[in-house]
């Protein structure tokens with residue numbers, strides 16, 4: 306058995322575990338971020354709905370005031386009718402009253418439209434408020450799950466790193482630094498068994514003489530094709 310190779314493969318096994326754990330950690334953030342973004346979008350939409358409701362309520366109040374104002378005018382005209390002494394004045398007062406009545410009818414029509422729109426806007430807002438409550442609850446749950454998962458992964462990473470540190474001690478320094486250099490650009494694996502006469506990673510054929518040396522001495526060699534460490538499987 307080749308002790309260097311065994312130690313190197315054990316080191317790589319720990320690194321693969323750590324790599325997998327780090328990828329799991331990395332996947333946790335987007336989950337939280339996605340919920341945050343949905344909440345921000347929903348909050349924006351709600352703010353717009355609230356503004357729209359506010360604007361419509363202002364219109365409603367304004368039209369109601371106008372209706373009250375014009376009805377008061379009609380009442381005043383009606384009162385004046387009693388005091389009218391000639392036909393000309395009566396005709397003028399009647400015309401004025403009819404005009405005011407027509408305005409009130411139009412304004413009441415406007416009010417119906419405004420009320421209907423306000424109902425719709427309030428329904429939308431209500432729906433958004435419900436959605437936000439559901440989302441906030443989901444966010445709470447997700448945060449709890451992510452925190453628990455992160456704690457579990459952090460624990461596993463600590464164990465794997467401790468194991469890696471122990472194993473690293475057993476790998477020859479020059480081989481370890483070669484391996485570490487390769488892993489800077491290539492993860493998770495940097496060591497490959499040869500596949501027949503070729504590199505197990507990139508399938509580049511290895512010249513017979515090198516192959517021969519590797520199989521006889523158990524040497525660990527760098528692939529000229531892709532730069533990984535190769536060994537001849539026993």
Ligand SMILES: [Zn+2]
Nearest residue numbers: 504507528531
């Ligand atoms: Zn290769």
